[in-house]
Amino acid sequence: MTKIRNANGKLVCCVDERSKTVEIVHKGYKTILKFNSxxxxxxxxxxxxS
Known part of the structure; x- marks a missing residue:
């Protein structure tokens, strides 16, 4: 996974090019975006x- 950081060096998301997914974690909640073929x-x- 490739880690994407903003101008302040804070982690914004992780991108997995092989599985075509973007993973975003914010305040403990995880959102996964999957780009289908x-x-x-x-x-x-x-x-x-919990």
Whole structure:
């Protein structure tokens, strides 16, 4: 996974080119964007584990 950082050096997201996914974690909540081969987009939201 490639880590993407903003101008302040803070981690913004992680990109996996092989699986065509972008992973964003904000305040413990994880959002995964998956780019499908047919051009569609799948969004997966996960809550933090208690």
């Amino acid at each position: 047919d051009g569609s987009l799948t969004v997966i939201n996960q809550r933090p584990k």
